[in-house]
Amino acid sequence: MIHKLFTSPLNLVVKVGEKVKEEVDKELYDLDTIQKKLVHLQMMYELDEISEEAYKVQEDDLLIRYEEAKRREMEQWNELTKR
Template identity: 70%
Template structure:
């Protein structure tokens, strides 16, 4: 009982950290989210809300994140396939 009393605050911090990581991963590596951001970026450029330099820099960043997200997705698929083959 006393052990739980002392570890409870640590458990809360750990769980909050996990949730924050999940949200950050979603923000930076969710394929659909990145696609929406690319579309929004294109619209802003076409409506002349941002200049070409800003557009290109943001596009490069988003495409880089998209590539990483796609690679992560492929690695997850390969891992699942490998696990099924082992069973």
């Protein structure tokens, strides 16, 4: 009983941390989100809302994230098809 009193708050913190990490990963590595951001970035550039330099920096970041997202997707697919 006493053990649960001390470990329950810790378990809750761990679960919240896992959920936060899951949401951050989804935001950073969700292919649809990245594609939408790339389209939005392109529109901003074409409408002269951002400079070419800012566009290139943000585009590079998004493309790196896109490649990582695709790599993760392939790893998940390989794990699922192993069975």
